[in-house]
Amino acid sequence: MGEGMDCRQMFEHLGGYLEGELALALALEFDAHCHACARCRALIQSCRQTILVYRRQTAPPLAPNLHRKLMDRLSAKPPMD
Ligand SMILES: [Zn+2]
Helix, strand or coil, rough: CCCCCHHHHHHHHHHHHHHCCCCCHHHHHHCCHHHHHHHHHHHHHHHHHHHHHHHHHHCCCHHHHHEEEEEEEHHHHHCCC
């Protein structure tokens, strides 16, 4: 523990990760953390489902308010290290 990303960094990069905008090295760290952290894994899974539903309903790419929704969700469950 204590190496690579912590949960807070995960949250900071979550939007970019979900939109496939992270640099490869960063995305790999992200994946590594997800592998080790059940909480982040669950969070990302639920975010992905939100995005899938969203994309099914509306054709255009991710709207800015999706990021807001994610942030709202995150602030409801602050990470604890
Ligand atoms: Zn985590």
